[in-house]
Amino acid sequence: MLENAAVKPNRAPVQVGKWRRMWAKVRKQKMLLILLIPAILYYFIFNYIPMYGVLIAFKNFKMDAGDSFLSTILHSPWAGRFGLDHFKEFMEGPYFLKLLRNTFLLGFYSLLFGFPIPIIFALLLNELRNKYYKSFVQTISYMPYFLSVVAVVGMMKMVLSPSTGFVNVLLTKLGLQPIYFMALPEWFRFLFVSSSIWAGLGMGAVIYLAALSKVDGEQYESAVMDGASRLRQMWHITLPAIKPVIVITLILNMSGILSVGSEKIILMYNPLTYDTADVFSTFVYRRGLVELDFSFGAAVDLFNAVVNVIFLVTANYIARKVADESLW
C-alpha cells in the first residue's frame, strides 16, 4: 500500500516530462521537420491517396466531372454484393488464362536469359587485363541504357522493317522470304527479351563488377602459386565473391516475374501480336484508360499487384532457407 502511494504521484510527472521532452525536441528540430513537409505531402497525395483509390476496383466507378475524385469513389456503388464482381468477371473471362500465360512466359524468359547474361559478361570483363580496353568496353556497353524505350523499340522496328530494314534486306539477298517480325506473334517473345538484354547488359553487370572490385588481388596471386588454372580461380574465388549479389538479384528478379511492365510492350505490340504480347499491365492500360473501364482495369491491376507481393515474399523465404541470403 505504501509503495503504491509512493509510486502513483510519481507516474504523472514522468508522463508530462515525456510529452514535454518530445515537444522540446520538435521545437529544436523544427527546421528539419519543415524540410520534410514537401515530401510528406507528396507521398500522401501521390502515393497514399491512389492506394485509397484502389477501392474503385471493388466499385462501379463512373467519372463525375462535378465531383472530386475522392468523393466520387465514396459515392460509387459497390460492384456486386461483396465488391468482387470485377475480379470474378476477370477470372472467369476469356482473357485471364491468356494474360497469365503471356505475362508468366515473358517474365520467365526474361529471367532465364536476362539474369545469367550480365553475370557472364561481368565475369568475362573481369578477365580483361588491359585497364583501358576494359573501360572502353564498359563504356560501350552502358550506351543502350541511356536510350529511351521509344528509341530502342524504334530502332528495332526500323532494323526489322519488312521492306527496308537491314535484317530483311539481308534475308532477301540470301534468297529467303522477308519476315514481318513485328507482326508475327511467334517472334514477339524473342524480340522483347533480346532487346531488353541488349539494353540492360552493361548496367546489369555493374553490381557484379562492384562486388568483384572488392576481391583482394592477393587471393588470385596465391591461387596461381598453388597452381590453380584461370577457370579454377573463377570458380573458387570470383564466383563465391559475387554469390550474395547473385542471390539477392535473383530474388528480386524472381519476384518480378509477373510484373512485366507495359511501357515497352505498348510500343511493340499490335492487334496481330496480342496473342503472345498482351500481358496484365497492357490489358490494364487498354481496358482501363483506352476503353475507360476504370474499375475493371483497377481490379486487374490490383490482382496483379497482390500476386507480385506474394511472389516477393515467397522468393525471399526460399532464398533465406536455401542460401541464407534475404532482402529482410
Add this chain to the structure above:
Amino acid sequence: MVKDTTLSSRIISVVVHTVMLVMILVTLFPLLHIVATSLSDPKDIAKGMVSLWPSHVSVSAYKTILFENAHIPRSFLNSIIITCVGSVLSVVVTTITAYALSKNDLIFRPFLLTYCIIPMFFTGGLIPQFLLVKSLGMMNTIWSLTIPGLISTWWLMVMISFFKNFPVEIEEAAKLDGCGDVQTLLRIVLPLSMAGVATISLFYAVSLWNSYFSAMLYMNNYNDYPLQLILREIVLQSTLASQMAEEGNAVLAEDLSSSLTPESVQYATLFISIMPMLIVYPFIQKYFVRGIMLGSLKG
C-alpha cells in the same frame, strides 16, 4: 600478376576477347545503321542498299526535320523544359528530405522512414494515379509530368546513406559556429556532397528526358508533346504501314508509307532524339555506375 600461359588460360583469353568484340558490334551496329540510313538517299533506302555506310550522302532528312517541320524542334524544346523543371524540383525535394531523414536523432524518424518506404512495395496502380492527376486539374500541364514522380524512393534512400557518411565533426563545428540546420545544409553539407547531388540529378534528368508514358497519358495537345512522344508517333506510323502490308493490303500500305514520313526522316528523327544522350553519356556514366553501386550495396 604472375604470367599464366597455359592452354586453358589462352582459351579463356580467346573466348573473352571474342565475346567482347561481338558485344561491341551488336551494341554499335543498330546505331551505325540508323546514322547511315538517315544520311542516305530515300531511293537507295527503298532498294535496301544501305547497311553501315550511307549511299549518296544527303542531309535532306535533317533539313526537313530542323527547318521544314516545326514539330521536332518544338518538341525538343518541350523536352528540355520538362527535363530541367522536373529534375530541379525532384533534386531539391529529394535532397532536403534525405538530409532531414539522415539525422539519427530526428524525432519520429522510424515512422517517417516507413512512411516513405511503403510506396516502394504498394502502389495504387495506374488507374487511381491517372484519375487523381486528372481530378487535380493537372492534365495538359507540365506538372502532370514532373510532380507525380517527384521523389524516387530508391534515390531518396541512396541520398540518405550518402548524407549519413558525412563526417559528423564538420557539421558539429558548423553548429558551434552558430549555423542552424538549414544553414548547415546549404553552406557546409551541400557543397561537400556535390557528387551525390550530381548523381541523383543525372538520374532524374535522364529518366525525364526518356519518358514517354506519362506524356502519352496526360498531354493531349500536339504542341505540348515531348520529343519521345513525337518519336513514338513516327514509329507507330511505320508499324501501321507494315501491318497493312502483312494483311495483304499492299496498295494501302504503299499509300500510307509514302504519304507519311519518308524512311530517311524517320531514321533522322530517331537519331536526333538519341543524340543528346550519345553526346553526354560518356561523361556522366561514371555517376550512374557509382549510383547503382551505392544503391545495390545499401539496398
